[in-house]
Amino acid sequence: MKNFYMQLALNEAWKYQFLTYPNPAVGCVILDKNEKILSIKAHEKAGCNHAELNAISEAFKKLKPEISLPKEANALHEFICKNHQGIFKDSIAFVTLEPCSHQGKTPPCAKLFSELKFKKVFISVKDENKIASNGALYLKKQGIEVEFGILEEEGKKLLKPFLKWQKEQFKLFKLALSMNGSPYGKIVSNELSRTYAHQIRSAIDLLVIGGETIRADRPILDARLCKGKAPNICIKTHKNLEEFDKNIPLFKVPNRKIYTHIPEEAKFIMYEGGENFLKNFKDEIDMFLIFQSSNLNNKENIKIPLNLTPLFKANLGEDSYGIYEF
């Protein structure tokens, strides 16, 4: 069952893939000493709780529903350490990435497992980050069993975007298709899919878009579906920016920077477009996020030979989506 529980942690983490930028996506499952599942949680957003703290506080709420927990990570960590009354003794954790051992914006997760007297921590992938790593060593020193390498290949897939944006630029191409492969029509994907795309827009450094799309669709390119921050834009165009109609809504978003090149400091970049944009830029893309509806229509499909390798696939309502590499 080790793989089963780790897969639950991985799936939960994938739900927040890209949204944790610049942090890695991480998932955590907690079992009690009898191996009953207590919680399945993930790191959801940079600056928010790590997956481990989220999972432990969720489990705490289940075991002690009468106690209300503080919200802020440091206070939450401290509160749980003081008030756990031994309820996590001999518990078991599955974490997709080695727990951190350093005090960052949030306290070290390895310390939390040890304070709560966990029996064993299963880890998919070792953390190679010099500052945060050595959580496993800390755990072992505290007498907690550690087992590495559970679904390690899967764990490494989950980390791929993080490993890329950490050292250079990570480029994601977003595409929405009907089931018969057509990107045409005003709205192709459903609201859940578009909300996820807007959440990504509010996490990225830069949205890259074609001049053609801007003139045809006159978009706003914000993150309204998740009430998030509208991204800065790079317009790929042969024209001068001055030639665009400044009444197109995207130009009216306050505090938005608009580029015609990709600034070096942008580390997480999303491309949005259709067939031509994909043809022009596919070779510089790291990953593809493809939403696909459950509808067929009588429109033309995208025609481009592209053998993709799925890293993860899931459903958002009646839509499917996949995250793919070349």
Next chain:
Amino acid sequence: MKNFYMQLALNEAWKYQFLTYPNPAVGCVILDKNEKILSIKAHEKAGCNHAELNAISEAFKKLKPEISLPKEANALHEFICKNHQGIFKDSIAFVTLEPCSHQGKTPPCAKLFSELKFKKVFISVKDENKIASNGALYLKKQGIEVEFGILEEEGKKLLKPFLKWQKEQFKLFKLALSMNGSPYGKIVSNELSRTYAHQIRSAIDLLVIGGETIRADRPILDARLCKGKAPNICIKTHKNLEEFDKNIPLFKVPNRKIYTHIPEEAKFIMYEGGENFLKNFKDEIDMFLIFQSSNLNNKENIKIPLNLTPLFKANLGEDSYGIYEF
């Protein structure tokens, strides 16, 4: 967590959807008295163990790995009842369909839960079948708690093919597409997808195919990938059967019946074809099974307006597939 465990049972059952014909697809999850997951199993094929017996024998193997179990359902049922030594006392079961209370090819599952002193059985959907039903009533009389209606809507979706083929004809259309919606090319879906399709071929009463496809592809239309029984065929054609080249492999399959109409006694019928076949027959189809690869190509797509409602979606290796209603 009730919904979580029932979803596991449902997902497991869906893996064998269509393959259990003429029986319903059913899944079962067993938890021990401390709510640790012991097993997740399904009914896999008519004449084989019910989901409940499969799940209980899987759990038995986990708890008593030193004891080897008999294979045949009646012997297995009897052996477990005699040798359980109380290991299932206060266990919990999640079953997608009310356990049967009658002796069919296999012994009544309700009796098994009661002999093993289960504490509680969660059920998604009540069994309306007059012969097999009343399992819940039996369980309650034996002092076992029963709770109905867990993910009932999902449970009803799982039963839809069964409810249709039980009283009239159930027609499934199988389609394989590239990610950009093209059905063209010799092999579109991967071996796992094609094996599932062959398993269905070996379960159905009749495979319906177009005369055009037969002349163009010269197929054999057997179930070689699962070493299963080649289905009987109905050829939809305006020509006489005599006009086909009898060297086309499908005509050489021994003991195969070939029709040009659908015989009334065929209850589970699969249509296989492309765009024209889909256009001609979509209105008489109950469900669509659509495989989709992770590859895009430069071929034409299928063009037909069709808003489908997914009942279930999953992956087979790098392919996705969905089971849809109109």
